[in-house]
Structure formats: structure tokens, C-alpha cells
Amino acid sequence: MTRKDLILLxxxxxxxxxxxxxxxxxxxxxPDLLQKFAIFGIFAIGFNILFGLTGYLSFxxxxxxxVGSYTAVWTFKLFSMNPLPxxxxxxxxxxxFAVLIGFICLRRSGIYFSILTLAFAQMSYNLAxxxxxxxxxGETGLQLAQSDPRVLDVxxxxxxxxxxxxxxxxxxxxxxxxxxYFCAVLLIVCFFLSxxxxxxxxxxxxxxxxxxxxxxxxxxxxxRPYTLAAFVISGMYAGLAGGLLAVTDPLAGxxxxxxxxxxxxxxxxxxxxxxxLLGPIIxxxxxxxxxxxxxxxNDGILMKAFDFLPETLQHVMVSISSVFVGExxxxxxxxxFMLIVIFLPGGLMEGFDRLRHSFSSRSGxxxxxxxxxxxxAPPVTGGRP
Amino acid sequence: MDAILLQILNGLDKGGAYSLIALGLALIFGTLGxxxxxxxxxFMLGAFCAVxxxxxxxxxxxTLDPTRQTAWGTPMEIRTPYIExxxxxxxxxLLDFSVPLSILIAIPIMLLIGVAMERGLIRHFYKRPHxxxxxxxxxxxxxxxxxxxxxxxxxxxxxxxxDVARGMVDFGTLVGIDAGNVVYPAWRLIYFxxxxxxxxxxxxxxxxxxxxxxxxxxxxxxETVGLLGIDIDxxxxxxxxxxxxxAGLAGVMYTPILSPDYHMGMDFxxxxxxxxxxxxxxxxxxxVAAGFTLGILQSFASMNEVKTILPGIDQxxxxxxxxxxxxxxxxxxxxRKGVME
Amino acid sequence: xxxxxxxxxxxxxxxxxxxxxVNLEVKSGTVHAIIGPNGAGKSTLLNCFVGRLEPDTGSVxxxxxxxxxxxxxxxxxxxxxxxxxxxxxxxxxxxIDNVMIPxxxxxxxxxxxxxxxxVADERDIRATAMDMLADVGLDAKANDIAGQLSRxxxxxxxxxxxxxQKPKLLLLDEPTAGMARADTNNTIDLMKRIAGTGVTMVxxxxxxxxxxxxxxxxxxxxxxxxxxxxxxxxxxxxxxxQEAYLGGAHL
Numbered sequence: 001m002t003r004k005d006l007i008l009l010x011x012x013x014x015x016x017x018x019x020x021x022x023x024x025x026x027x028x029x030x031p032d033l034l035q036k037f038a039i040f041g042i043f044a045i046g047f048n049i050l051f052g053l054t055g056y057l058s059f060x061x062x063x064x065x066x067v068g069s070y071t072a073v074w075t076f077k078l079f080s081m082n083p084l085p086x087x088x089x090x091x092x093x094x095x096x097f098a099v100l101i102g103f104i105c106l107r108r109s110g111i112y113f114s115i116l117t118l119a120f121a122q123m124s125y126n127l128a129x130x131x132x133x134x135x136x137x138g139e140t141g142l143q144l145a146q147s148d149p150r151v152l153d154v155x156x157x158x159x160x161x162x163x164x165x166x167x168x169x170x171x172x173x174x175x176x177x178x179x180x181y182f183c184a185v186l187l188i189v190c191f192f193l194s195x196x197x198x199x200x201x202x203x204x205x206x207x208x209x210x211x212x213x214x215x216x217x218x219x220x221x222x223x224r225p226y227t228l229a230a231f232v233i234s235g236m237y238a239g240l241a242g243g244l245l246a247v248t249d250p251l252a253g254x255x256x257x258x259x260x261x262x263x264x265x266x267x268x269x270x271x272x273x274x275x276x277l278l279g280p281i282i283x284x285x286x287x288x289x290x291x292x293x294x295x296x297x298n299d300g301i302l303m304k305a306f307d308f309l310p311e312t313l314q315h316v317m318v319s320i321s322s323v324f325v326g327e328x329x330x331x332x333x334x335x336x337f338m339l340i341v342i343f344l345p346g347g348l349m350e351g352f353d354r355l356r357h358s359f360s361s362r363s364g365x366x367x368x369x370x371x372x373x374x375x376x377a378p379p380v381t382g383g384r385p
Numbered sequence: 386m387d388a389i390l391l392q393i394l395n396g397l398d399k400g401g402a403y404s405l406i407a408l409g410l411a412l413i414f415g416t417l418g419x420x421x422x423x424x425x426x427x428f429m430l431g432a433f434c435a436v437x438x439x440x441x442x443x444x445x446x447x448t449l450d451p452t453r454q455t456a457w458g459t460p461m462e463i464r465t466p467y468i469e470x471x472x473x474x475x476x477x478x479l480l481d482f483s484v485p486l487s488i489l490i491a492i493p494i495m496l497l498i499g500v501a502m503e504r505g506l507i508r509h510f511y512k513r514p515h516x517x518x519x520x521x522x523x524x525x526x527x528x529x530x531x532x533x534x535x536x537x538x539x540x541x542x543x544x545x546x547x548d549v550a551r552g553m554v555d556f557g558t559l560v561g562i563d564a565g566n567v568v569y570p571a572w573r574l575i576y577f578x579x580x581x582x583x584x585x586x587x588x589x590x591x592x593x594x595x596x597x598x599x600x601x602x603x604x605x606x607x608e609t610v611g612l613l614g615i616d617i618d619x620x621x622x623x624x625x626x627x628x629x630x631x632a633g634l635a636g637v638m639y640t641p642i643l644s645p646d647y648h649m650g651m652d653f654x655x656x657x658x659x660x661x662x663x664x665x666x667x668x669x670x671x672x673v674a675a676g677f678t679l680g681i682l683q684s685f686a687s688m689n690e691v692k693t694i695l696p697g698i699d700q701x702x703x704x705x706x707x708x709x710x711x712x713x714x715x716x717x718x719x720x721r722k723g724v725m726e
Numbered sequence: 727x728x729x730x731x732x733x734x735x736x737x738x739x740x741x742x743x744x745x746x747x748v749n750l751e752v753k754s755g756t757v758h759a760i761i762g763p764n765g766a767g768k769s770t771l772l773n774c775f776v777g778r779l780e781p782d783t784g785s786v787x788x789x790x791x792x793x794x795x796x797x798x799x800x801x802x803x804x805x806x807x808x809x810x811x812x813x814x815x816x817x818x819x820x821x822i823d824n825v826m827i828p829x830x831x832x833x834x835x836x837x838x839x840x841x842x843x844x845v846a847d848e849r850d851i852r853a854t855a856m857d858m859l860a861d862v863g864l865d866a867k868a869n870d871i872a873g874q875l876s877r878x879x880x881x882x883x884x885x886x887x888x889x890x891q892k893p894k895l896l897l898l899d900e901p902t903a904g905m906a907r908a909d910t911n912n913t914i915d916l917m918k919r920i921a922g923t924g925v926t927m928v929x930x931x932x933x934x935x936x937x938x939x940x941x942x943x944x945x946x947x948x949x950x951x952x953x954x955x956x957x958x959x960x961x962x963x964x965x966x967x968q969e970a971y972l973g974g975a976h977l
Contacts, residue, residue, distance in 0.1 A: 001844065002844070002846055055516065057519065057520075104712065107711075107712055108715060110515060110516075111420055111515045111516075112711055112715060114516075114519065115658055115659065115662055115711070116707075116708060116711055118655055118658070119659060119704040119707045119708055120704070120708070123701045126700035126701055126704075127697055127700060127701060129700075130696075131696045131697030131700070196841065196842055196844070197841050199844045200840055200844060200845065201830050201834070201838075201840040201843065201845055202838075202839060202840050203841070203845075204819075204823065204845055205827070205830070208816055208819070208827050210818075211816040211817060211818050212815065212816050214798075214814055215814040215815060215887075216827075217797070217798035218776070218798050218799075218801070218814070219799075219802060219831050219891070220799050220802030220803050220828070220832070220835075221831045221836055221837070222836040222837050223799075225836075229841075263523060263527075266520070266523075323535055328531060328535050330527060330531045331528060331532060331535065333527070334524050334525070334530075335524075337524040337527070338521055338525060338528065341517060341521040341524060342506075342509070345517065
């Protein structure tokens with residue numbers, strides 16, 4: 001690993017582990033939200049390996065999220081409440097599903113590919129609500145029950161008695177901060193893996209796919225296995241994220257598989273910066289923050305925020321901004337997304353980049369090594385990340 | 386035989402909606418080369434035009450009737466819509482026909498929205514890759530959807546069809562089968578006819594006007610048209626406006642069939658894209674043919690006999706067909722070879 | 727012998743005979759030019775060499791293996807590299823990356839899941855790529871983005887990308903198209919050096935200056951058939967060739 005990447009990784013580890021403390025002042029330090037940051041960060045990192053590197057825009061990744069969730073809950077019911085087998089199986093099944101869907105969808109590229117993934121996402125969603133209800137329990141969602149077999153737990157002598165169990169990792173409960181740290185460790189591992197993929201020859205080939213598939217073919221490279229591999233890897237990341245969703249909240253519902261839910265991870269990746277290392281995680285964090293914090297704003301909070309204004313102006317500002325917060329946070333998100341796609345297609349990472357360059361050129365200083373590695377080091381020598 | 390006829394009829398109104406939306410999508414893609422993920426939102430906006438018109442027409446004035454009393458002994462309130470108060474029976478009729486009347490309001494509004502969209506946003510994305518077009522129109526669809534939701538609320542707002550059309554039509558007698566076997570809601574039949582007329586109007590416009598000829602030429606070969614010195618930009622705006630109006634009107638008339646809610650745009654969008662792909666992305670005729678075909682197929686797939694053999698088939702039939710077509714014949718049923726292959 | 731053998735190739739498009747009874751033998755290690763007026767079928771013929779088109783009859787074999795109907799990456803694996811009319815390069819990647827990718831392909835084959843190791847550690851590949859860039863005179867720009875290059879430089883980069891794989895057969899589709907005089911001369915020099923290394927080259931060209939500077943054998947196509955073939959001096963004076971070019975090209 002290059003020195004820049006190592007510093008980046010260490011800073012990342014520190015930031016994640018200290019997140020409850022760092023994010024407390026902005027009201028984001030509580031476990032539920034932190035878990036969501038980690039889980040959707042994992043989802044977005046995986047999606048970025050496909051979309052950011054190869055340029056293939058999939059609207060179907062929520063299906064893998066759903067598969068991961070259902071797998072995890074079934075593992076809880078059948079085998080053990082321990083999250084480990086649940087997430088392992090969730091990842092594997094996510095990958096398997098991705099092989100099947102990817103094999104078909106990747107026969108086409110560009111917008112045809114996107115529409116194919118859309119079709120599969122909707123198919124999965126519709127089937128989950130109708131025919132597959134024995135597995136998915138349709139609208140109510142798959143839930144735990146006291147009477148679940150849990151064969152592994154029984155074999156190891158663990159009895160949850162008359163209480164509806166929650167997942168625990170060898171005795172450590174998966175709710176609250178321990179739950180977050182479980183997810184955080186996995187986030188760090190996933191981030192590390194993504195660094196390796198980005199910097200590897202495989203990663204370079206994925207970028208070649210995005211750049212010029214024709215030349216790639218005539219260079220003797222078969223592009224199909226490369227795109228399929230990227231698709232499956234992203235599917236596994238999504239499966240893992242889905243499994244973790246169930247670990248922290250053992251209820252699996254089909255609404256996670258709708259294509260608009262796929263849209264959310266697209267938003268996250270692009271908002272943060274597609275094709276960058278940190279971008280997707282930042283995007284996931286921003287969107288989840290919006291979803292939980294922004295959506296809790298109401299007129300009272302807004303009034304306090306605009307307290308410093310004279311009263312009529314205060315009321316005007318409150319009525320304008322109230323459209324954008326609370327229930328209207330989706331509106332803000334959509335508008336923000338449009339602005340990013342129009343003006344800053346490289347996402348927030350591009351924004352930081354531009355800011356950094358405008359400051360360093362003004363002050364005439366060269367970037368310190370650490371500052372440079374907070375953003376991304378170039379994947380290979382030369383070129384933009 | 387009756388059952389088959391009924392299922393065909395069943396699929397025609399939804400097929401009509403798919404066809405109209407897909408027609409606009411195909412027009413925009415074929416002429417402007419833009420993938421418009423906000424097209425479903427235009428359908429939804431049309432529906433909410435109808436909602437607004439009815440709401441406005443239904444604003445009531447309250448008068449007190451001293452001759453009648455409520456349980457508390459106060460004079461009873463009589464609530465009358467202004468329209469009825471001013472225009473009497475004619476007003477009541479107008480209110481009854483609010484949905485068809487909304488067409489008159491919807492045309493200019495949707496045209497305005499379409500032109501604004503094209504001028505303000507879409508034209509900047511002509512040269513940008515399809516993925517970015519999808520993303521920005523997707524964002525726009527969310528924004529439009531949320532604006533509607535914040536204003537109209539999250540619940541569906543039922544819109545009644547005119548009284549005349551509220552009943553059932555005994556289709557059987559019309560085609561000479563026994564009475565009472567094939568009975569079908571009148572408004573849905575009317576919707577089908579409406580969609581046919583609208584589609585016919587679009588095709589007639591494209592075929593019989595000079596403007597239409599230029600558009601068709603542009604769909605076939607945009608570069609040459611530009612080289613011929615024809616100002617294609619203005620025409621693009623008009624084309625987008627027309628597509629928006631078509632989608633909007635489809636939405637207006639659909640309101641009695643499906644109560645409008647802020648989410649309906651997205652719901653119809655996916656299916657409409659699938660229709661366009663099946664029909665062939667550059668083909669208008671394909672979009673229309675595929676729309677009706679898929680609507681009818683979906684209707685057949687929801688027959689109980691079919692569902693017992695293939696459970697759940699009604700949910701996925703359209704997508705399965707799309708997948709098959711995309712794999713076997715990516716240009717679609719009627720697309721031109723080489724377009725996006 | 728790694729000869730490119732084209733035997734009795736015919737191709738019809740609807741009512742048009744694009745290629746009629748085309749026979750061609752390119753001897754290993756030579757530079758063979760294919761010329762002809764527009765519409766003669768040169769691009770059609772080239773597309774048959776690279777698996778893009780399948781002729782109705784006939785065969786195209788290289789090194790004993792048929793090139794018909796196989797996928798582009800398989801064509802490359804058979805030792806055939808090609809250069810496009812508009813240089814096809816990886817425009818958003820750096821020059822060194824552009825050359826490393828073919829080097830990886832040569833070493834690792836059509837697909838390897840090489841996802842753990844780092845590109846930065848691949849010193850041999852990087853050295854090979856840098857050497858190749860130096861050979862074509864682009865090493866000073868190794869870290870620049872390929873999309874920013876001039877057309878002439880893009881062509882040189884594309885050639886470097888082909889050469890780093892040590893191809894047995896190099897197909898050049900109008901390599902100097904769209905170039906100014908200086909660039910064209912530079913490209914000719916580069917191609918001469920390439921020819922000197924013993925690579926078999928098939929060049930489709932319009933620019934007669936390029937053709938007569940490089941070619942050892944010339945095949946002339948007109949309206950889908952071979953109307954002349956032979957040494958440059960013979961072709962120069964051939965009346966059929968002059969007629970085919972409508973009043974004689976400036977030979």
C-alpha cells in the first residue's frame with residue numbers, strides 16, 4: 001500500500017471509531033443513525049465499484065439489499081441469533097443473486113443495461129410481495145418468532161426462553177453502540193478492500209471499461225467477465241449491507257427492493273463523488289443525516305434558527321424553509337441531487353477538490369501529504385482518480 | 386370467448402395510458418436523444434391539473450337556511466359550490482364534467498411546463514451522456530413529486546368521472562354477443578377511445594405538417610437536418626412541449642380510473658420505459674403497439690386460469706417480456722437496426 | 727510462416743457486391759498496402775480481418791488460424807493488433823496507464839481477477855510501458871491525460887499500445903487520416919521503424935506519399951475486386967490503377 005493510502009486508511013479508521021464523539025455536536029452521535037451511516041456506507045462503496053469504475057448504472061441494487069436482509073432473518077430463524085452466520089450467508093446470497101441477474105443484464109450496456117436492471121428490481125419487488133410470500137411474508141415483512149428452530153443455538157445450548165430474541169455476537173448485544181461498532185469494523189474492512197480494488201490491475205481494467213470498451217476488446221481483454229466481476233462484488237457488498245440492516249433491526253421488508261430504493265444508493269454515490277474512494281461514504285452519511293435530522297426539523301426548530309431576524313422576516317424564512325425540511329426533506333435531496341449532476345458531477349469530493357485548489361493556489365503552499373491523502377491519491381500514476 | 390373479450394377490454398385503458406406515456410418518451414428520445422426519467426412526473430402533473438380544476442370549481446359558499454335546523458338548534462348550513470350558485474344547473478353539469486373540462490386547462494399548463502423544462506434543463510443535457518440525463522431527470526422527477534406531495538398531501542385524491550360515464554357499458558350487445566356477458570365500465574372505454582384519438586392526432590401532426598416532417602427527418606438523421614440549415618432548437622422545444630401535453634392529458638383523463646397520488650408518476654415510468662424498449666427506442670409506432678400489447682398481456686396474465694398455472698405471472702409478465710426482447714432483439718419490435726445496438 | 731491469407735472472399739450487402747472474389751496474400755514481415763478509391767471495399771475487407779464482418783464465402787487465415795467470426799479479444803490473442811481511423815485510446819487515463827493496460831493483457835490474458843495486488847508494485851510492466859513510450863517519443867508526457875494529446879500524438883500512443891504487445895500482424899486503417907504534413911511525416915518515420923522490427927503490417931491508405939514511402943507490396947481495390955497487385959513501381963505506372971482513380975492520382 002502506498003504511504004498516502006495508508007494514511008488515508010488510518011485517518012478513516014480513527015474517524016469511524018471516534019464517530020460517536022465527533023458527530024455528537026451535530027446531533028448525529030446516537031447509535032441508530034451511526035449504524036445507518038456504516039451500513040449504507042458499505043452499500044455505497046460496493047455500488048461505486050460498479051458505477052464509479054465501470055460506468056454501468058444499475059437501478060437494481062436494492063434487490064441485493066433485500067436478498068441480504070431476508071437471508072439474514074432466515075438465518076436467525078433457522079440457525080442462530082449470532083450475526084456472523086447471518087451476514088456471511090447474506091453476503092454470499094447477495095453475490096449469487098448478482099451472478100444470475102448480472103449474467104443477463106450485462107449482455108447489454110448503457111441505457112439498455114440500466115433498464116434491464118430496473119426491470120429485474122421491479123420483478124423481484126413484485127414477486128416478494130406476491131408469489132414469494134412464504135419466504136418473504138409479503139407486506140408484513142419477515143419477523144422473528146419465539147418458536148424459530150435456531151438449530152445452531154440449540155446445539156450450543158443457547159436458549160432464548162420466552163423472550164423474542166435480538167441478535168447478539170457471542171453475548172454482546174447488537175443494538176446500541178456495540179451494534180454500531182460491529183458495523184463499523186465491517187465498514188473499515190470493506191473500505192480497505194475497496195482501496196485494494198481501486199489500486200489493483202483489476203481496478204485499472206474496470207476504468208478501461210468505462211473509458212473505451214472497444215479499444216479494450218481489441219487489446220485482447222474480454223470485457224464481460226470484468227463487468228460481471230464488478231457487478232457481483234457490488235452485489236456482495238449490498239448483500240452484506242442488507243444483512244447488517246437485519247442484524248440491527250430484525251425485520252425484513254420488501255419495500256427495500258423497489259427500484260426507487262436503488263435510486264437512493266445512486267444518489268449517495270453521485271452526491272459524494274462517483275469513482276472516488278471516500279465519496280460514496282460521505283454521500284451515504286450526508287443523505288442519512290438529512291433523512292434523520294432534517295426530517296425531524298419542524299416549525300418550532302426553524303423559528304429558533306431564524307430567531308435573530310425581525311419577526312415578519314422570520315416568518316417568511318420559516319415558511320420558505322419549512323417546505324424543504326421535515327416531510328419535505330426528499331425535496332431538498334432531489335434539488336441537491338440535480339444541482340450536483342448539473343454543476344458538480346464529481347460530487348462533493350470534486351467540490352472539496354476545487355476548494356482545496358483555490359486555497360492552495362492563493363496561499364502558494366504545496367499540499368501537505370496528509371492533506372492530499374484525505375482526498376484520494378491518484379489510482380495509478382498520473383490521471384484523475 | 387366472453388372472458389377473452391373482457392380481458393382484451395381490460396387491458397385497453399391501461400394500455401392506452403402506457404402508449405401515451407411511451408409515445409412521449411419515444412418522441413423525446415428519438416428526436417432529442419434524451420432519456421427523460423421525468424416523463425412519469427408529467428403524467429402525474431396532468432392528473433393533478435384535474436385535481437386542481439375540480440378543487441377550484443368545488444369551492445363552496447356557505448349560506449344559512451333559516452327554514453331548517455341542525456340538532457343544536459342553529460340554522461343549517463347549505464354548502465354550494467360557487468359554480469352551481471352562479472350558473473345553476475349548468476354549473477352543476479360543469480362540475481360533473483370537471484375531468485374532461487380539465488383538458489382545456491391542462492393543455493396550456495402542460496405546454497408551459499414542458500417548454501420550461503426543455504428550455505431550463507433538458508437542452509443543456511443534449512450532448513451529455515445518457516447516464517447523466519437519466520440522473521438529472523430522475524432528480525427532477527423526485528423534486529416534482531415532492532412538491533406535489535407537500536401541496537396535495539400523501540393520500541390519493543379520488544376524481545369522479547362524469548355521471549353519464551359512471552355506469553357500465555354492455556359491450557356484448559354492441560358486438561352481437563348475448564347481453565350481460567361482457568360488461569365494462571364506460572369511462573374506461575372512453576379513455577381508450579380518447580387515447581386512440583390523441584395518438585392519431587400526434588401521428589397526423591407528424592405526417593401532415595411541415596413541422597412534423599422536419600421532426601421525422603430529425604428522428605431519422607439529426608445531423609443532416611442541422612446541416613440543411615434548419616433551426617432544430619426551436620423545434621426541439623415544441624416537440625418536448627407536445628410530449629409533455631400528451632403525457633399530461635393521459636394523466637388528466639386517467640384520474641377517474643386511478644385516484645391520483647404523488648407517486649403515480651414513478652409507478653408508470655418504469656412500465657412506460659419497458660414499453661418503449663419493447664417497441665423499439667426510436668420507433669413511435671412501436672411504442673404505441675407495445676403499449677397496448679403489453680397492457681392486454683398484463684390483463685390476460687391476471688386471469689385466474691393463468692395465475693393457477695403460473696402464479697405471480699401478472700406481476701412480472703411485462704418485465705419478463707422486456708428482458709426477453711432486450712436479449713433477443715435489442716432494437717425492439719419495430720426499432721430501426723443500429724439504433725442503440 | 728505467419729502469413730495473412732485471404733482467399734476468395736465475397737460479401738454482399740443487399741444488392742451491392744462489396745467484395746468480389748478477393749484474394750490476398752500478405753507475406754510475414756512485409757509491409758503491404760491496400761489502396762483504392764472511395765467505396766472500393768477497403769474498410770469492408772478490413773472488417774473481415776478483425777471479426778466485425780463475416781464474408782459470405784471465402785476464408786481469412788492468419789498463422790494458420792481462421793480470423794472469421796471470432797471475437798475482437800480473440801483476434802488480439804491470435805497476434806493481430808489494429809489501429810483505428812480515429813485513434814482509439816483510453817482518453818481519461820494517463821499515457822502510462824494506456825500502455826500498461828495492453829502490457830497487462832499480454833501478460834495475463836483475456837481475464838484475470840487481479841484485485842489484491844497494487845499497480846504501483848508492478849515495476850516490470852511499468853518499465854516496459856515507459857520504454858515503449860520512449861520509443862515513440864512520448865515519455866515526457868507519461869503522466870498526462872491521453873485525451874489532451876494532439877491527433878498525431880494520439881496516433882503514436884495508439885501505436886505504442888499495439889506494439890507493447892509485440893503483435894505479429896498490425897492492421898492500420900488510414901493511420902495518417904486528418905493529419906497535417908509534419909505529423910504525417912513523423913508517423914511515416916515511426917511506421918518505418920516498426921516495419922524494421924519485422925512486424926507484418928497491412929496499411930489501408932489514401933495518402934500516396936505514405937503508401938510509396940512504406941509499402942513493399944501494394945494491392946489495389948476498386949469496386950470490390952482486386953484490379954492490380956504488385957511492387958510500388960509497377961503500380962505507379964499501371965493504367966488500370968490510374969483510370970480507377972478517375973483521371974489519375976498524383977503518383
